[in-house]
Amino acid sequence: MITVNKIYDVVIVGAGPSGIGVATLLQQMNCTSYLILEKEEVGASFLRWPEEMRFITPSFPAQGFGQTDLNAIVPKTSPAYTLNMEHPTGEAYAEYLDVVADHFALPIKKGVQVKQIHKKDSIFTIDTTQGIYQSRYVVWAAGQYQYPNLRPFPGAELGVHNSLIPSWRELEGDDFIIIGGYESGIDAAFHLGRFGKKTTIIAKTNTWELDNSDPSIALSTYTYSRVCHLLGSDLLTVVGNTAVTRIEAVSSGYDVYTSSGKVYFTTEKPILATGFIGSTTKIENLVTRGQYDEVLVNEIDESVATSGLFLAGPELRHKDHIFCFIYKFRQRFAIIAETIGYRLNLDLSILEQYQQENFYLKDLSMCGERCQC
Numbered sequence: 001m002i003t004v005n006k007i008y009d010v011v012i013v014g015a016g017p018s019g020i021g022v023a024t025l026l027q028q029m030n031c032t033s034y035l036i037l038e039k040e041e042v043g044a045s046f047l048r049w050p051e052e053m054r055f056i057t058p059s060f061p062a063q064g065f066g067q068t069d070l071n072a073i074v075p076k077t078s079p080a081y082t083l084n085m086e087h088p089t090g091e092a093y094a095e096y097l098d099v100v101a102d103h104f105a106l107p108i109k110k111g112v113q114v115k116q117i118h119k120k121d122s123i124f125t126i127d128t129t130q131g132i133y134q135s136r137y138v139v140w141a142a143g144q145y146q147y148p149n150l151r152p153f154p155g156a157e158l159g160v161h162n163s164l165i166p167s168w169r170e171l172e173g174d175d176f177i178i179i180g181g182y183e184s185g186i187d188a189a190f191h192l193g194r195f196g197k198k199t200t201i202i203a204k205t206n207t208w209e210l211d212n213s214d215p216s217i218a219l220s221t222y223t224y225s226r227v228c229h230l231l232g233s234d235l236l237t238v239v240g241n242t243a244v245t246r247i248e249a250v251s252s253g254y255d256v257y258t259s260s261g262k263v264y265f266t267t268e269k270p271i272l273a274t275g276f277i278g279s280t281t282k283i284e285n286l287v288t289r290g291q292y293d294e295v296l297v298n299e300i301d302e303s304v305a306t307s308g309l310f311l312a313g314p315e316l317r318h319k320d321h322i323f324c325f326i327y328k329f330r331q332r333f334a335i336i337a338e339t340i341g342y343r344l345n346l347d348l349s350i351l352e353q354y355q356q357e358n359f360y361l362k363d364l365s366m367c368g369e370r371c372q373c
Contacts, residue, residue: 004134009344010034011135015042015108017326018313019141020101021073025337027104029346039113042101043094045145051167052191054087056220070327074100075357086268117283137340141312142279152274155247159270162188171270177256179244180273181207183223189229191236206240278315300339301332310336317362331361
């Protein structure tokens, strides 16, 4: 029999922007029985970024004109103002998250990794490396970017995922193959090019040619503007509409096989810009997935499979609406907080400020107009 000293009203899993963002709302709604479980440090996924990586969404303190910093997770705050950066580094943004957490005195337990979650009747039992926790509601905000996709094809273990490289400046070698042409792959090519290193990008999709303003689908203008001068130069070769099928080690390096039948050789470990596997794979017993492998949620971001379980952060999808940027998924914090607050009879008055600051997207039919999802 499981014995615990306390059943919390809410347990939030993850102390990244979504976990802290939802928690600040609960705090302001006078919730006194909630806890954040974080397996490492506040903003851990940002602390893993290569040293040179920056936010592609700009931070700018424009409160006087009624606009909120795109990377803020709480109204009336600005990473730009706090950090003195327009495009924050991962380390700097983790500092901003720490400042917010400290300001609201959020109850964060660090070094607690969730192993599994089960629900019986109306209570969730959360099995962790530091013991058992129980709660009436769970907000899954464990993110997506701490779980790199390391096995997208045979032989991928011979490469190195871009998120595991501390600094492009310190990477040894002069000629690299990058597999993947979205933001992280193009960003890697840009920084390697800055340091005089040659790269070949092999990409399934020509993101640099897509006619779409949504950075969840096409290459952002920020990234394209930085790398466009390299296109066609000796430093960057792009191979589009081509999938990598496998990597094999040979005596002097690596052969990279592609769907076109062509084999590319490199003496250095291929760089995998192959994306990430969402953290919801840790709670498959509590979710149902759709045709695109997305977690199915209802209109209040509650799992259709398990009542009382809410999804917050970059894995969130509503049909064709993709909420993988902070300025997108922060608009759903108030939806979750309002639902839990109503069920717990909390003070909901703070939500008026969130509505005024465009942090409250309740009508998904307005999604294209307000956040370009």
